[in-house]
Amino acid sequence: xxxxxTNPLNTAAMHGALILYTLIALFPVFVILINSFKTRKxxxxxxxxxxxxxxxxxxxxxxxxxxxxFFLYFxxxxxxxxxxxxxxxxxxxxxxxxxxxxxxKGNMLMGLYLALGIMIPIRIGTVAILEMxxxxxxxNSLWAxxxxxxxxxxxxxxxxxxxxxxxxxxxxxxxxxxDGLSEYTIFFKLVLPLVRPAMAxxxxxxxxxxxxxLWFPLILAPSEEVKTLxxxxxxxxxxxxxxxxxxxxxLSMAILPVLALYxxxxxxxxxxxxxxxxx
Amino acid sequence: MQKPRIRWxxxxxxxxxxxxxTAVMIFPLFNTLRLSLFSKVDQERVYVGLQNFQTLxxxxxxxxxxxxxxxxxxxxxxxxxxxxxxxxxxxxxxxxHPRLRFAAxxxxxxxxxxxxxxxxxxxxxxxxxxxxWGIAPGMLDAVGLKSLFAPWLGKEEYALTTxxxxxxxxxxxxxxxxxxxxxxxxxxxxxxxxEIDGITGMSAFWKIKLPLILPSIGIISILTFVGNxxxxxxxxxxxxxxxxxxxxxxxxxxxxxxxxxxxxxxLGDPHMGSAIAGAMFAIILVGVCIYLFGIQTRMRRYQL
Numbered sequence: 001x002x003x004x005x006t007n008p009l010n011t012a013a014m015h016g017a018l019i020l021y022t023l024i025a026l027f028p029v030f031v032i033l034i035n036s037f038k039t040r041k042x043x044x045x046x047x048x049x050x051x052x053x054x055x056x057x058x059x060x061x062x063x064x065x066x067x068x069x070f071f072l073y074f075x076x077x078x079x080x081x082x083x084x085x086x087x088x089x090x091x092x093x094x095x096x097x098x099x100x101x102x103x104x105k106g107n108m109l110m111g112l113y114l115a116l117g118i119m120i121p122i123r124i125g126t127v128a129i130l131e132m133x134x135x136x137x138x139x140n141s142l143w144a145x146x147x148x149x150x151x152x153x154x155x156x157x158x159x160x161x162x163x164x165x166x167x168x169x170x171x172x173x174x175x176x177x178x179d180g181l182s183e184y185t186i187f188f189k190l191v192l193p194l195v196r197p198a199m200a201x202x203x204x205x206x207x208x209x210x211x212x213x214l215w216f217p218l219i220l221a222p223s224e225e226v227k228t229l230x231x232x233x234x235x236x237x238x239x240x241x242x243x244x245x246x247x248x249x250x251l252s253m254a255i256l257p258v259l260a261l262y263x264x265x266x267x268x269x270x271x272x273x274x275x276x277x278x279x
Numbered sequence: 280m281q282k283p284r285i286r287w288x289x290x291x292x293x294x295x296x297x298x299x300x301t302a303v304m305i306f307p308l309f310n311t312l313r314l315s316l317f318s319k320v321d322q323e324r325v326y327v328g329l330q331n332f333q334t335l336x337x338x339x340x341x342x343x344x345x346x347x348x349x350x351x352x353x354x355x356x357x358x359x360x361x362x363x364x365x366x367x368x369x370x371x372x373x374x375x376h377p378r379l380r381f382a383a384x385x386x387x388x389x390x391x392x393x394x395x396x397x398x399x400x401x402x403x404x405x406x407x408x409x410x411x412w413g414i415a416p417g418m419l420d421a422v423g424l425k426s427l428f429a430p431w432l433g434k435e436e437y438a439l440t441t442x443x444x445x446x447x448x449x450x451x452x453x454x455x456x457x458x459x460x461x462x463x464x465x466x467x468x469x470x471x472x473x474e475i476d477g478i479t480g481m482s483a484f485w486k487i488k489l490p491l492i493l494p495s496i497g498i499i500s501i502l503t504f505v506g507n508x509x510x511x512x513x514x515x516x517x518x519x520x521x522x523x524x525x526x527x528x529x530x531x532x533x534x535x536x537x538x539x540x541x542x543x544x545x546l547g548d549p550h551m552g553s554a555i556a557g558a559m560f561a562i563i564l565v566g567v568c569i570y571l572f573g574i575q576t577r578m579r580r581y582q583l
Contacts, residue, residue, distance in 0.1 A: 010480070011379075014373045014376060014379060015379075015380075015381075017369075017370075017373055018370070018373060018374070018381075018385045018389075019385075021366075021370060021385075021389060022385055022388045022389055024448070025388060025389045025391060025392050025448070025451075026388055026391060028392075028400075028403045028404060028407055029391065029392075029395070029403070031403075031406075031407060031414060032399075032403050032406070043412075044412065047412060047414045047417070048414065048417075087295075087299070090295075091295040091296040091299060092296060094291075094292040094293070094295060094296060095292060095293050095295075095296035095297065097292055098289050098292035098293045099293075102286065102289050104286070104289055110293065110297070113297075114296065114297070114300060116305070117300065117304055117305075119501075119505060119563075119567045120308065120560070120563065120564075120567075121505060121509040121563070122303075122304050122308075123509050123511070123532070124308055124311060124509070124556045124559055124560045124563070125304065125307035125308040125310070125311045125556070126307075126311070126535075126539070126552075126556065127307075127311045127314055127539055127549045127552050127553045127556060128306070128307035128308070128310035128311040128314060128553075129303065129307040130549075131310075131314075131549070132303075132307060132310075147299065147303050148303055150299050150303070151299050151300050151302075151303035151304040152304065154296050154299065154300050154304075155300070158296060182288075183288040183292075184288065184291075187292070208393075208394050211396070212394075212395070212396035212397065212512075213512075214396070214397055214398060214511075214512040214515065214516065215511055215512060215532075215536075218515075219536075219540065230396045230397075230398055233396075233398050233399070234398045234516060237398070237402055244406075244412070247402070247406070248406075251399055251402055251403060254396065254398065254399050255395060255399055258394050258395060258396065259391070259394075261394075262390075262391065262394045266387050266390070
């Protein structure tokens with residue numbers, strides 16, 4: 001490494017810029033979190049102070065716990081996200097395997113057809129999706145959301161996974177074939193374990209938009225017992241516009257699950273992006 | 280030569296993905312376009328041709344709303360292109376600097392807003408910018424700029440720009456990460472060759488790195504375009520379906536939601552909603568085509 005590229009003044013300027021932007025990025029989250037633990041008076045008097053013995057209060061959280069169905073919403077979000085991810089990964093990997101492993105008529109065309117959905121947002125079809133869900137009786141059920149998110153996630157999943165599956169050695173698969181393994185066994189026992197890192201990347205990419213989506217829960221599953229956490233907190237926060245303690249606590253409770261997921265998966269996410277899976 | 284036999288396993292592998300994708304995504308997409316040619320007359324669905332589009336563009340009540348939403352949407356997109364992407368590129372350029380300490384920490388922290396839901400982001404900023412609670416006015420006061428404060432989300436002339444900037448704040452992590460990945464893939468030899476010719480620091484960025492990452496910038500632009508033209512959540516979370524004040528933050532997504540689903544006194548109209556979805560589809564298609572045929576094919580790619 002050449003010295004010309006590391007001059008102490010430059011380094012300081014770079015850290016300065018990054019610290020400034022990090023502060024901008026984290027400030028709102030920080031403000032919400034600290035104020036959710038304060039009394040109403042303290043929230044207004046000194047919004048930027050940390051909660052201390054004097055101003056500490058959990059009143060907001062108590063209100064939220066008493067009134068809302070936070071756990072139900074949380075559970076719904078969990079079910080929808082996990083089930084959608086499962087289907088995206090399973091179906092996506094199967095299709096990706098077919099496209100990358102076998103040469104058949106229409107292979108290219110099928111690949112293009114499945115890739116269409118990367119650029120065209122599924123929301124455009126909302127009117128017909130709602131009609132279909134009403135007709136099949138799936139409206140106001142978690143299945144409606146799971147189906148939509150599976151369809152939404154498949155194009156990118158197929159695209160990324162087939163890139164990775166092309167790298168799995170042919171010798172390995174052929175060795176399996178000579179040993180008399182069926183194509184299904186080769187896929188599930190040999191190929192799937194080898195593309196696990198790519199599957200994790202796809203999972204993380206899909207997880208955040210599904211968890212945070214407001215549009216489809218609002219339209220397809222707005223009833224109380226199937227509300228997701230995102231929609232639940234939207235409605236919920238709306239009811240408490242004047243109860244600042246409850247609003248701030250509800251927001252914090254909505255932030256924490258995603259933040260926890262992020263901490264768990266952030267390495268995978270960043271590795272996935274920087275490994276060039278989406279380039 | 281063996282007689283070709285049907286390889287059923289290919290069909291089995293493809294079937295679930297193709298079925299779900301076709302049934303829940305492609306079919307409704309075209310069905311929505313078809314529905315835009317129908318209307319409800321006396322509880323019956325009747326074919327009306329392009330009449331819905333005629334209403335959308337011809338009837339002053341509708342066309343005014345449509346052009347307003349479209350114009351707002353373009354402004355929303357423009358702010359993302361002018362603010363989000365340059366900031367993202369700048370942050371990535373700094374982060375990709377070799378031997379920068381704490382790079383991983385900065386990267387993770389700056390990406391945090393991107394993982395938050397629109398509901399949280401919308402409300403958090405509403406609270407911060409609120410004239411009642413007043414973190415924003417208080418902070419401006421501390422640096423002696425209190426006179427600059429205005430209820431930004433409540434004023435027609437500022438609300439849309441404010442929301443666009445909030446959205447920029449939220450999503451700056453995406454261009455940052457993608458450009459960061461592109462910058463890391465530039466081989467060290469290329470940069471060293473530049474150094475020998477005396478190109479270092481800023482000029483190395485402008486003359487060597489930037490031309491090499493242009494394809495990634497193209498991808499980011501089209502992702503931003505598609506994302507912005509079907510945006511809805513942030514506006515809805517912060518301003519509600521009416522996209523107030525006085526529709527000044529109305530974009531195509533909120534306009535379609537209101538039309539299709541109805542609000543307050545207006546009844547929902549799926550057919551007009553489909554017509555708006557059709558218009559959105561056309562806009563996104565044009566954008567994607569311009570990118571695919573106009574930009575991507577002309578962009579010079581360098582073999583590294």
